[in-house]
Amino acid sequence: xxxxxxxxxxxxxxxxxxxxxxxxxxxxxxxxxxxxxxxxxxxxxxxxxxxxxxxxxxxxxxxxxxxxxxxxxxxxxxxxxxxxxxxxxxxxxxxxxxxxxxxxxxxxxxxxxxxxxxxxxxxxxxxxxxxxxxxxxxxxxxxxxxxxxxxxxxxxxxxxxxxxxxxxxxxxxxxxxxxxxxxxxxxxxxxxxxxxxxxxxxxxxxxxxxxxxxxxxxxxxx
Amino acid sequence: xxxxxxxxxxxxxxxxxxxxxxxxxxxxxxxxxxxxxxxxxxxxxxxxxxxxxxxxxxxxxxxxxxxxxxxxxxxxxxxxxxxxxxxxxxxxxxxxxxxxxxxxxxxxxxxxxxxxxxxxxxxxxxxxxxxxxxxxxxxxxxxxxxxxxxxxxxxxxxxxxxxxxxxxxxxxxxxxxxxxxxxxxxxxxxxxxxxxxxxxxxxxxxxxxxxxxxxxxxxxxxxxxxxxxxxxxxxxxxxxxxxxxxxxxxxxxxxxxxxxxxxxxxxxxxxxxxxxxxxxxxxxxxx
Numbered sequence: 001x002x003x004x005x006x007x008x009x010x011x012x013x014x015x016x017x018x019x020x021x022x023x024x025x026x027x028x029x030x031x032x033x034x035x036x037x038x039x040x041x042x043x044x045x046x047x048x049x050x051x052x053x054x055x056x057x058x059x060x061x062x063x064x065x066x067x068x069x070x071x072x073x074x075x076x077x078x079x080x081x082x083x084x085x086x087x088x089x090x091x092x093x094x095x096x097x098x099x100x101x102x103x104x105x106x107x108x109x110x111x112x113x114x115x116x117x118x119x120x121x122x123x124x125x126x127x128x129x130x131x132x133x134x135x136x137x138x139x140x141x142x143x144x145x146x147x148x149x150x151x152x153x154x155x156x157x158x159x160x161x162x163x164x165x166x167x168x169x170x171x172x173x174x175x176x177x178x179x180x181x182x183x184x185x186x187x188x189x190x191x192x193x194x195x196x197x198x199x200x201x202x203x204x205x206x207x208x209x210x211x212x213x214x215x216x217x218x219x220x221x222x
Numbered sequence: 223x224x225x226x227x228x229x230x231x232x233x234x235x236x237x238x239x240x241x242x243x244x245x246x247x248x249x250x251x252x253x254x255x256x257x258x259x260x261x262x263x264x265x266x267x268x269x270x271x272x273x274x275x276x277x278x279x280x281x282x283x284x285x286x287x288x289x290x291x292x293x294x295x296x297x298x299x300x301x302x303x304x305x306x307x308x309x310x311x312x313x314x315x316x317x318x319x320x321x322x323x324x325x326x327x328x329x330x331x332x333x334x335x336x337x338x339x340x341x342x343x344x345x346x347x348x349x350x351x352x353x354x355x356x357x358x359x360x361x362x363x364x365x366x367x368x369x370x371x372x373x374x375x376x377x378x379x380x381x382x383x384x385x386x387x388x389x390x391x392x393x394x395x396x397x398x399x400x401x402x403x404x405x406x407x408x409x410x411x412x413x414x415x416x417x418x419x420x421x422x423x424x425x426x427x428x429x430x431x432x433x434x435x436x437x438x439x440x441x442x443x444x445x446x447x448x449x450x451x452x453x454x455x456x457x458x459x460x461x462x463x464x465x466x467x468x469x470x471x472x473x474x475x476x477x478x479x480x481x482x483x484x485x486x487x488x489x490x491x492x493x494x495x496x497x498x499x500x501x502x503x504x505x506x507x508x509x
Contacts, residue, residue, distance in 0.1 A: 007233055041452065042493060047295075089491040091481075096491045103484070133479070133492035142489060163460055163479035163494035167509045174294060188327055191375055191407070195396075198409040199313070199322045200297060202392045203367075203381060204475055206496050206509070207460065 033061040033083035038068045038098040040089060043166040048087035048131065048173050055177040056083055059221055071097040071104035075115040078106075083127045083221065087173055090132025093142025108143030118143065123153030127186070127221060131173055135159035136212035146214035156186050156215035160207070168206030172197050180221045187217040274304065276312065276321070280356045286312055321357065324408040329400060330375075350380045350397050353405050358395055358413055367394075377406055384416055387427030391416050391466035412468060426472040430501035433462065436474035439499050443506055444478060452482040455490055464501060473498040473507075 033056035037049030046067045053065035061083060066074070074097060078084055089096040093108040109118040122128070130136075130145050136159030138144040149157040175196035179189035190211055197208050277283050286304035289311065293300045300316040313323040347369070355361045364382040367390065372379050377398045384393040393415045398407040416423060437459070444457050461477040475498045483490035496509035 005229065008229065008236060012236065089493055091489055091491045094489060094491075105489075133494055139489065163477065163492060165477060165494040165496040165509060167496065169494075171294075171297065178292065184327070185331075187375075188330065191330060192325065192327075195323050195325060195407050195409050198394075198396050199411050200299070202394050202411045203383075203396075204392075204463070204477075204496065204509075207477055207494055 029060075031061045031082040032080060033057070033063040033085065034066060034074070034077060034081045035063065035083075035085035035087075036066045036069055036074055036097065037087045039100070040098050043089075045087040045131075045166065045170075048170050049085065051174045052085045052087075052129075052177040055181040056085075056221070059181040061221070068100045069097055070099045071095075071106045071115050075106050075120070078117075079121055079124060081125055083129075084125055085129045085131070085173075085177070087131035087169070090130065090135045091139065091142070092134045092137035093139030093144055095130055095132050095135060095145070108139075108145045108148040110142060117145065117148045117152055120152055122149060125149070125154045126156070126219065127180075128154045128157040129173070129176075130157065130159040131164075131169060133160060133163045133207075136161045136210075136214075146212060150214045154215060156213060156217065156219055158186070158190070158211055158213055160210050161212050162207045162210040164208055164210070165206030168197050168201050168204070168208045171200050172208040172211075183220055183222060185218045185220055186213060190217075276304075278356050279359045279361070282356065284312075291316070320413060321410060323410075324357070324405075326404070326406050329402075329404045330377075330406050346378055346399050346403060349403050349405065350378070350399055353397050353399075353408060354382060354395055357408055357410055360417070364393075364395060372398075376401060386416060386466055387424055389427055389464055389466065389472065392468055415468070416466065416470070420470065423466065423470050426466075426502050430464075430472055431474070431499075431504060433464070433474065435504075436462075436476075436499045436501065439504060439506065440474075440476055440478065440497060443497060444480060444495065452484055455481040455483045457481065467498060471498075472501045474501050 033053065035049040035053040035056070037045035037047065039046060049067060050065040053063040057063035086095050088098070094105045097104050097106070104115070105113060106115045106117065107113055108116070110116050128149050135145050138147075146157040146159045172193045176189050176193040179192045180186070184192060190213070194209055197205050272288065274286050275283050276286050284306055286306055289303045289305045291300060291302050301313050301322065302316050303311050303313045305311050308326070309328060310324060310326045312321060313325070314320065315322055350369070354364060358364065363384050365385055366380070367383050368379070368381045370379055375398070377400045380397045380399065382395045383390045385391065393412045395413075396407070396409040397405065400406050440459070445454060457478055457480045459476055460479050463475045465473065465475060467473050467475070475496070478495045478497060480493050480495055481490050482493065498507045498509065499505070
């Protein structure tokens with residue numbers, strides 16, 4: 001009888017400790033990074049997502065490399081992401097996902113889609129990287145991804161003001177996430193990524209140097 | 223007796239909860255290990271970890287300490303990074319041992335905070351030229367291509383290139399100078415690639431296609447790249463250059479912005495395309 005009582009108490013104690021530990025650890029230190037890439041009909045950005053997820057994972061983030069995802073899924077999860085990373089196609093005010101069967105989009109704002117960032121709470125997002133052509137530009141009907149992200153609470157949003165070529169862009173994104181992992185500020189990491197592209201591609205930078213930042217350039221991911 | 227049975231039941235329930243908690247924790251922890259993991263950093267060669275003394279082109283020397291290795295599987299290249307006593311980073315190609323990048327993050331950050339000095343200070347060109355002499359042999363063979371101020375980085379960006387028969391080559395040097403006159407970054411992608419004065423290379427400048435002809439080929443290429451689901455809406459050439467590339471080919475290089483649409487889609491999406499057209503034999507290569 002005594003043994004059973006002691007056993008019960010021990011179980012309750014261990015369970016209590018486990019719950020407390022889990023609550024403290026997960027509520028205070030858990031950070032999520034979700035990185036999207038896809039095999040589009042004309043480019044493959046899955047490696048970009050994987051490399052970024054790897055770097056953010058080494059920086060202590062619970063990181064996911066999501067390949068060929070639907071925009072709706074990404075949109076539903078973005079509020080819980082601390083880092084949102086996307087590499088793929090885009091246009092002014094939108095990024096385009098490809099799940100292998102169909103394409104879908106996240107917009108800064110839109111009258112025709114519900115995947116609009118201007119209606120989303122993004123205050124958890126420390127860094128949003130919209131790695132696509134024209135992602136820093138404003139569309140007449142689609143708005144501006146960087147401005148809307150910042151207005152909705154993103155600390156720092158990165159996009160491109162012009163067209164970018166996939167090869168050079170991969171080099172840029174890889175170095176950028178690597179430098180962030182090493183503790184560089186966003187500004188340092190952008191500068192280092194520019195240098196890296198020049199060291200590999202020379203003056204043929206593929207438009208990668210036209211990145212823009214909205215929000216704080218001096219944050220790190222730590 | 224009843225109390226005893228109750229206790230047993232409670233214990234069973236507690237034990238099950240404990241086992242479930244531990245199992246869920248284990249499964250969750252494993253799930254969070256990224257399955258598509260790519261190891262991009264590893265100790266490459268123990269010998270490379272030694273301290274080295276690097277001699278620059280101007281024969282000055284610098285003691286460097288190994289910092290890290292980064293293998294880029296996308297590019298198939300491995301770079302070794304060393305640092306000096308001021309923590310300036312020096313990145314070398316692991317195969318050719320050529321110096322690729324010098325980067326001074328400390329000075330970059332320092333100048334960012336106090337970028338209030340006069341932008342057009344005297345002597346910045348001299349600092350840039352002296353840096354060029356320091357990092358490349360035969361600096362006289364390089365011509366200044368560009369020198370402009372970058373507002374966001376608050377620095378001057380210089381670029382030089384070696385020219386062959388009046389045409390730019392990919393043997394280039396990029397130097398960033400801060401408003402304080404500090405050298406922030408030097409990038410040397412392909413030093414010495416054209417140093418042997420190859421006759422075959424020089425011959426290529428005698429007869430090559432015009433830009434108009436290259437644009438005709440480009441037009442055909444871009445238009446044939448449509449796919450059934452996507453319709454090419456428009457395209458625009460954003461950059462065009464005639465230069466000698468890494469393969470020592472004389473090429474017309476274009477960065478093209480292509481816009482595609484699907485049926486009933488007003489916005490469409492934009493894709494950048496880098497195309498090089500061999501200026502001697504019209505061969506097309508995508509990047």
